[in-house]
Structure formats: C-alpha cells, structure tokens
Amino acid sequence: MLSDETPQDETLLETLPLDAWHRAQGARMVPFAGYEMPIQYEGIVAEHNWTRTSASLFDVSHMGQLTLKGDNAAHELEKLLPGAISNLKPGKMRYSLLLTEAGGVIDDLMVTNTGPHLALVVNGACKWDDIAHLREHLPDDITLTHFDDFALLALQGPEAGAVLEELIPGTRELTFMTAGLFEWTRDGKTAHLWISRAGYTGEDGFEISVHEGCAEDLANALIADDRVKPAGLGARDSLRLEAGLPLYGHDLDQNIDPVSADLSFALSKKRRSEGGYLGHKAVAARLADAEGGTLARRRVGLLLDGRMPAREGADVFAGDTKVGIVTSGGFSPTLGRPIAMAYVDALHAAEGTALECEVRGKRLPATVSPMPFVPHRYFRGS
Template sequence: MSEYPIHDNEEAQDLAPRPLPLDAWHREKGARMVEFAGYLMPVQYEGIMAEHLWTRESAGLFDVSHMGQLEVSGEGAAKALEALLPGDIAALKPGRQRYSLLLDEHGGILDDLMVTNRGDEYYLVVNGATKWDDICHLREHLPDEVTLNHLDEHGLLALQGPKAVEALGRLGLEPAFPGMSKLEELRFMQAAPFFWQGRPLGVSRSGYTGEDGFEISVRAEDIGALADALAGRPEVKPIGLGARDSLRLEAGLPLYGHDLSPEADPVSAALTFALSKRRRAEGGFPGAERVLALLSNGPPTIRVGLALEGRMAAREGAKVLHGDREVGTVTSGGFSPSLQQPIAMAYIESALAVEGAPLEIEMRGRRLPARIVPMPFVPHRYYR
C-alpha cells in the first residue's frame, strides 16, 4: 500500500484516510476496506480470485474515485503539456485519449497518466497516490495563461470486462451533442460526453485491466445512483483493489510506486510507445537528451515479465538471480488466477532480457525457477 503524501499547498489533506463518495455503498455490499493512497477503499467483496475471474468473464465495477481528475485549458495548453510530457499532445484529435508520462528534468517518471482532448480542454487522469504532487508540479510549470482545474467534486467508476458495453449500453446513455458517436461506437482510447437521466457523464473506452470497458467520470452527487444502476445489472458485480491489481498484472500494466518511479525512465520501463514519433525527433520534453540516448543505445536495465514454476508467488523487492549473481529486482508479483501460476514483473540487466532465458527468484530462503516471457501475460481484449 502507498503512503499518503504530505504537502504544504491549500489542497493538501491531513494524514487521516479519506472516505470515497461511495464509502457507505461499499460497506453495504460487504466490502473489506483498507487504506490506499490516502483513502479508505474496498480491497475485496466476495474474494479476489472470484472477482478477478468474474471481470474476465462478465463485467466488474471498480470505484477509482481516488484518482486525480484534472482539466488543463487556455491558449497554448497543448504546447504547455508537451513541455512536461513526451507525447504528441498537439496531434491528439478531439475525443481521443493517450497514455503518457509526467517526467522530471532527468527523464525520471513522476507519474503515468491518461490525456484526453475534450475539444476545449485537456482532461488528465493521474494516480491517486501522486495526485497532490502532480498538481503542485503542473501548477509550478504551466504558464500563467494555462488554467489547471482539479475536479475534486467528481468521482470515477471503471466498468471492465467483455459484458461492460452491454451493461452500460442498457442504461440508455444519450450523446451530449447531435451527431456524436453512440456508446457502442466508441473504440479503445476514444471518449465522449453523455447524459444519463439528465446527469452529465464523461465516458472513455479505456481501463487498466486489459479487458474491454469504460471509465466514467461522474459528479460525486450522482455516483451512488449510477453505481446502483450498474450493479443492478445481472452481468455486473462490484470488484475491489485486490482483483484490480491481479488483473493489471496479468495485462502487463505497470503500477506507479512499484514498477514506475523517478528512478525509472520510459525506455527502461519498456514504455517507449509513450514517446511519440515527432517528440523523438524534436525532443523538448524533460530529460529528452538522456531518454533519447537510452532509446538509441539501450538502457542498462529493463522491465520484463517472468513466469515462475511451482505455486509460490514472488513479491516486490525479491532478488532476481542469474547463477549466483544478483541481476535484478521484482517490482510486482502474484498468483495469476487466469493462468493458475505465479507471474511477476522485474527490472533486470538488459543483456539478459531474452525471451525464454532461465533465471531464479529468491524468496524466503528459496530459489524459485523462472523464465522471461512476453507481456501481456494474458492477451488484451480491447475493442479496436
């Protein structure tokens, strides 16, 4: 679990974990609550394994209202964001979404985030554990003519799984403007505004499970009604943090504070797709000289996927061994409910990062045989 960051700005909160807008709703559903990123959040309802497999087979409803929702607007907003992110924000068309990285001056990863062009503004979703730091960083570096707005009166729901489109579609969402795409016409990484019973929703076809699905930004005052409507569908069940973590691990998706940190860069983190072609050519993002050199010459370490033999899972911080030599460190690990075997992500020496290469992981005085495998561990099923 991540510690809640302490700040001096006016939006900083005290150390007591905050409840989500749906706190009572989760408890009524039998959730076991834990502290995560400064909030009390549901870790599970009926069990992580069952919730994980339900999401893969049907549709899972996740409360991710701890995430930071930000709006960046004003003249030169795209250019200002490109001074902080390595993505081609200027080429992002209205209604399109892009994964990107907030980088420090050395190219270290301060956060990973989603950017959506909403036409008159850019909508950012940042990690809950880092959002106050992100807000401070953005306010410090964005020019005066660009406005940053924290949507702190909004919640965020993620509906994930092969039946997500069926479940959300049956609620009868209406496009906010004539001629806009219908819900089922949205493809992966596309977004649009809708109304549900007169309530405004911001919907994107995205998520962090590897499954088809949606993320839905909704006013906190409306989130209970929407959660009730979705959970009332027979194909939908509420899902906790535990299954969200195992799902994203199977999907090979990194988690900030574990697989990503300021010590990692986009190249060593195997996130070079976030370095847009134009930005590679032009640079101009934080740490560009170092990052582009790593891209050309190769990084000393790189994030890889590992499949383990046996049933014991590797955990964060475990040493990765090649013979008697330590060659890396596990950053995420667990038992895969879909594959019925332990899997992990680790940073290892790049020279050893060859598919099928045998390694060992040291856990509790034991050496667990492992081999390098491609990620994702479970194929993505995005609707493209």
C-alpha cells in the same frame, strides 16, 4: 497485494464519495493512496474471474481528475510530456508520462482532448505532486482545474459494452481510447457523464466520470444488472499484472526512465528526435543505449514454476549473481501459476532466459516472458 508507497496514518485517510455504499456492499476497506478503499467484496479471485467473463464495477475515485484550458494548452503540455498532444483530435485519448529533467517518471497518466479543454487522469498516490508540478511549469494563462467533487467508476469486462449501452445509449460507438460526453436520466434527474473506453484490467471497459451527487445512483443502476458485480483493488491489481500494466510507485518511479520501463511506445516518433520536453536529453540517451545494446536494465515479465509467488522486493538471480529485483508479483488466476514483473540487467532480459527468484530463502525457477501475460481484449471496432 497492494500497498501505497509509504505507511499511512489511518486517522488522516480520506473517504471516497461511495464509502458508505462500499461498506453496504460488504467491502473490506484498506488504506491506499491516502484513502480508505475497497480491496475485495466476495473475494479477489472470484472478482478477478468475474471480470474476465462478465463485467465488474471498480471505484477509482482516488485518481486525480484535472483539466487544462487555454489557447495554447496542448502546446504547453507538450513541454512536459514526451507524447504528441497538439495533434490529438477531440474525443481521442493518449497515454503519457510526466518526467523529471533526469528522465525519471513522476507519474503516468491519460490525456484526452475533450474539445473545450484537455482532461488528465493522474494516479491517486501522487496527484497532489502532479498538480504542483503542472502549476510550477505551465504558464499563468493556462487554467488548471481539479475536479475533486467528481467520482470515477470503471466498468470492466467483456459484457461491459452491452451493459452500458442498455443503460446509456450511444456508448457502444466508443472504441478503445476514445471518449465523449453523455447524458443519463433517472427519476427525472439528468446527469452529465464523461465516459472513456479504457481501463486498467486488459479487458474491454469504460471509465465514467460522474459528479459525486449522482455516483451512488449510477453505481446502483449498474449493479442492478445481473452481469455486473462490484470488485475491489485486489482484483484490479491481479488483472493489471496479467495485462502487463505497470503500477506507479512499484514498477515506475522517479529513478526509472521510460525506455528501461519498456514504455517507449509513449515516446512519439517525431518528438524522440526533436525533443522539446522536460527530460528529453536523458531519455534520448537511454534510447541510444537501447539501440546500441548498452541499456543497463529492462522491465520484463517472469513466469515462475510451482505455486509460490514472488512478491515485490524479491531478488532475481542468474546463477549466483543477482541481476534484478521483482517490482510486482502474484498468483495469476487466469494462468494458474505465479507471474511477476521485474527489472533485470539487460543482458538477462531476452525472452526465454532462465532466472531464479529468491523467496523465503528458496530459489524459484523463473523464465523471462513477453507481456501481457494474458492477451488484451480492448474493443477497437468491428
């Protein structure tokens, strides 16, 4: 279901801080983003459904955890991102994009104002390229730190808030896209945790940055609650697909711009006109194309008939004409039918458009559908 962008030499794979813990929990490990990572424990569908009804613990320690520190860090970062960073208040998060001069997506990432510095979480498969890009373009007085000795755990699902509040009081005060520093004491030892209320499943949940020396204790404390079970990459992928969230290296890459990717929400209104960031000229041209109805292609959702899924690489047709390609696809456990994301010619991107996906020499009927396929259930406050 998941694959990295390129084949990997398994002898060169890195291990997660919780590698032994995953194996003890019965995980099946696979190569992904340069690491050996758990793809499933009990089973992908079971883990998917548990996340939708209770809470699952995912290990996403392959992601890059970075900080930028300096008097003008936000201003300098805005030269590389199309979002507003300078007005980000302490404890607030924002989704944004690293772009090429041509407007292609180098990576999508989360930026948080922690107060003392900016924290970035970048994708594992391209974190080293991201670090090189940032170091190349940021001035020397901005200090970039890579916290490679920290794990990142994601607790996701409708019970996540209640579970975490019992373990770490005060976390219930966080709302979607906010974060804070918390202390967790166990056996007389205190760990400092950076916790954000966010995730990649479409469900309520948290991402917890914890030093690798405390990661196993925290993981054990979380799964000691009957509402929590470990889950792997397989369920994370099927959940993010239902949530309509793109995966870098599949639905996003340097040949895809934010407008075609339906990520215009990440382009702050003021900066669309004022620019000032790498790739602005190219992105502004795509925005003009979209407004004028001349955009070449768009990322869309597809609902397929039958039971056979269309996977990445499947061609999309309108009649006898190829009009696009599937970039992510699979069977939706929640909807009980196949779903997919695809890039299609803009003339065929309207909701309700009837198309076909070619799978194993067969044409499968598909309909352009709005995303998310399953409504998000983020906690935005009472």
